[in-house]
Amino acid sequence: MGNPVPHDGNLLDTSPCEVLAAICEEGVTGVLTFQSPGVEKSVFLQSGKIVFAASRDPDDRLGELLLTRSVITREQMDLASSKIVPGKRLGTVLVELGFLQAAELPHWVREQVKEIVFSLFSWGEGEYRFVPGPLPSGEVITLKISTAEIFMTGLRRVQKWSVLRKGAGETQIPYRLASDFRHLLKDVHLGNEEESLLLLVESGSNTMEEAARNSTLTTLLVYQLFFAFRVLGILLPPDHPSFQQKKETPHKSPPPRRVPDPAEERPAAPGETVRLTLAVESPGGHPPANRGGKPVQKGKAPEPRRLSSPAPPRRPAEPGPEGRTADAEIPVLQDSPGALPAVGKQASLDSAALPAREYQVVRLEGEKLDGNGGPQIEKLLDTWSRKGYSLAGVVPGRPSSSPQTAVPSYFIFVRE
Numbered sequence: 001m002g003n004p005v006p007h008d009g010n011l012l013d014t015s016p017c018e019v020l021a022a023i024c025e026e027g028v029t030g031v032l033t034f035q036s037p038g039v040e041k042s043v044f045l046q047s048g049k050i051v052f053a054a055s056r057d058p059d060d061r062l063g064e065l066l067l068t069r070s071v072i073t074r075e076q077m078d079l080a081s082s083k084i085v086p087g088k089r090l091g092t093v094l095v096e097l098g099f100l101q102a103a104e105l106p107h108w109v110r111e112q113v114k115e116i117v118f119s120l121f122s123w124g125e126g127e128y129r130f131v132p133g134p135l136p137s138g139e140v141i142t143l144k145i146s147t148a149e150i151f152m153t154g155l156r157r158v159q160k161w162s163v164l165r166k167g168a169g170e171t172q173i174p175y176r177l178a179s180d181f182r183h184l185l186k187d188v189h190l191g192n193e194e195e196s197l198l199l200l201v202e203s204g205s206n207t208m209e210e211a212a213r214n215s216t217l218t219t220l221l222v223y224q225l226f227f228a229f230r231v232l233g234i235l236l237p238p239d240h241p242s243f244q245q246k247k248e249t250p251h252k253s254p255p256p257r258r259v260p261d262p263a264e265e266r267p268a269a270p271g272e273t274v275r276l277t278l279a280v281e282s283p284g285g286h287p288p289a290n291r292g293g294k295p296v297q298k299g300k301a302p303e304p305r306r307l308s309s310p311a312p313p314r315r316p317a318e319p320g321p322e323g324r325t326a327d328a329e330i331p332v333l334q335d336s337p338g339a340l341p342a343v344g345k346q347a348s349l350d351s352a353a354l355p356a357r358e359y360q361v362v363r364l365e366g367e368k369l370d371g372n373g374g375p376q377i378e379k380l381l382d383t384w385s386r387k388g389y390s391l392a393g394v395v396p397g398r399p400s401s402s403p404q405t406a407v408p409s410y411f412i413f414v415r416e
Contacts, residue, residue, distance in 0.1 A: 004022060004026070005018065005019055005022040005023070007023070007129070007130040007132075008127070008128060008129040008130065009127070009128060010126075010127055011034075011123060011124065011125050011126045011127065011128060012125060015121070015123070015124075015163060015166060015167050016034055016120040016121060016123050016126075016128065017120070017121045017151065017154070017155065017167060017227070017231055018167065018231055019032070019128050020032060020043060020050075020117075020120070021151065021231040021232065023045065023048075023130055024045060024048045024049070024050070024147055025048065025233070026048060027047055027048035028045065028047075028048060028130075028132050029045060029046050029047055029132065029133070029134065029135065030045055030130055030131050030132035030133050030135075031043070031044055031045070031130070031131050031133075031135070032044075032045060032128065032129075032130045033128065033129050033130075033131070034120055034123065034126055034127070034128045035126055035127050035128070035129075036123060036125060036126035036127075037126075039055075039056065039057050040055070040056045041053065041054070041055040041056070041057065041060070041116055041119070041120055042054045042055075043116075043117060043120075044135055046135060048147075049145070049147055050113070050117065050145050050147050050150060051135070051143055051144075051145065052113055052135075052143060053112075053113040053116040053117050054116070055116045055119075057119075060112070060115065060116050060119065061090070061112075062089075062090050062091055062108065062109065062112050063077045063080070063081065063090050065108065065111060065112050065115060066094075066100070066108060069111075071100070071108070072094065072099050072100065076094070076097070076099045079097065080093045080094050080097055080099060081093075083097070091105045091108070091109060092105075106143065109143065110143050110145055113143060113145065114145070114150060114153070114154070117150055117154060118150075118153070118154040118157055121154045121155055121157070121158050121163070122157075122158050122159070122160050122163055123163075124160065124162055124163055146187040146188065147187075148184065148185060148187050148188045148232055149187060149188050149189075151228050151231060151232055152188050152194070152228050152232075155167075155224050155225075155227050155228040155231075156221070156224045156225070156228070158224060158227070159220075161223075164220075164223040164224065164227060165223070167227040167230070167231070168208060168223045168224075168226040168227040168230065169208065169226065169227075169230055169237070170208075171207065171208045171209040171212075172207050172208075172209055173207060173208075173237055173238065174206045174207050174238060175201060175206050175207070175208075175226075175230075175235040175236060175237060176201070176206055176235070176236055177198065177201055177202055177234060177235065177236070178233055178234055178235075178236050181198070181234045184232055184233060184234055185232075185234065193217055193221060193225070194225060196215060196216075196217070197211060197215060197217065197222065197225050197226075197229075198229075198234075200214055200215055201235065208222060208223070208226050211226070357414055357415065357416055358414070358415045358416075359392065359412060359413065359414050360384065360389060360412070360413040360414075360415075361410055361411070361412050361413075362380065362384075362410070362411045362412075362413070363397075363408050363409075363410055363411075364376065364377075364380065364408060364409050364410075364411060365408050380411060384413045387415070388415050389413035389414060389415045390413065390414060390415070391411065391412070391413055391414075392412045392413060392414040393412050394409055394410065394411050394412070395409070395410040395412065396408075396409050396410075397409065397410060
């Protein structure tokens with residue numbers, strides 16, 4: 001949890017679950033006692049671990065638990081109760097009478113301890129007090145119980161909305177997972193529901209409201225799990241110190257890359273992208289000015305080569321009117337006046353009065369276009385359209401000297 005609690009107080013300000021989790025986190029040894037009108041229950045801690053629990057509520061006794069779980073009959077419990085003497089517990093008598101196997105006794109005592117602790121999680125009022133110090137060895141049977149498992153299992157049994165609302169926290173507070181959350185849950189068996197909620201928080205649904213909206217879990221279960229994850233320190237709020245420790249490093253732009261020439265025969269990774277920023281000629285037809293104020297001479301760039309070879313890639317057929325199928329052609333750049341300047345010549349023309357276009361050149365290997373290349377092209381077009389680009393054209397590359405090597409294609413995208 002990260003926030004210490006007083007060792008005595010009123011449950012109107014907090015909950016038994018949060019008090020118990022905070023004191024367990026301190027790693028102390030002692031007895032934590034909760035009181036409400038007519039009921040008193042105690043949890044025994046050893047180095048921050050729950051090892052035992054006791055209750056003055058008759059319904060929490062071991063005999064009643066065994067009777068409820070159909071382990072013994074009413075007649076067997078009455079007979080065993082009549083033979084209890086100072087220093088001898090009911091469990092021991094049941095074993096002596098043969099009503100319970102000796103190997104089963106520790107299991108049922110653990111179940112009794114868990115049930116006592118679970119019953120505390122639904123309390124909405126009362127008082128608590130923690131007394132540190134050695135445990136009374138004569139009265140306490142120390143058991144190995146997973147404290148994290150108790151919180152996970154116990155809070156999933158809480159049905160009171162007044163308790164869950166207070167314990168789960170604000171619905172719109174953004175949480176994040178603790179860096180060691182897997183270590184904190186190492187003793188807990190997580191089901192699909194717990195794992196799915198952790199995955200949602202890890203992927204960005206980090207408020208309780210978002211988690212409830214984006215998951216298939218019930219609202220009740222989301223509240224129960226958020227409550228459990230919060231008290232165990234799995235979910236950390238924005239004001240947690242570890243949030244402040246993560247400082248964002250300034251983003252460094254990558255160095256500029258040379259624009260590749262489609263006519264250049266060189267190996268390139270599939271989907272390689274380059275960027276060009278070009279000035280657009282003014283409406284009056286006057287050439288733009290460069291940094292020195294002198295007009296840029298037109299016609300200096302080499303004439304682009306007319307590309308004929310392979311037919312342009314085609315998008316997958318799309319339904320036309322009345323259910324007919326129409327093939328969408330992807331335009332191939334030609335050497336028409338005013339078209340994209342020769343690829344491979346990077347221009348950076350600055351003029352406050354002139355708009356600029358940004359071009360992206362993406363190389364797609366020919367092997368990906370052989371056969372059915374439609375899905376590859378559709379994916380490429382969709383990716384760049386989401387970034388605000390439109391397709392300016394496609395330039396086939398130069399055929400390789402190796403007949404086994406397919407010809408790459410260069411897809412050119414433009415954004416104003």
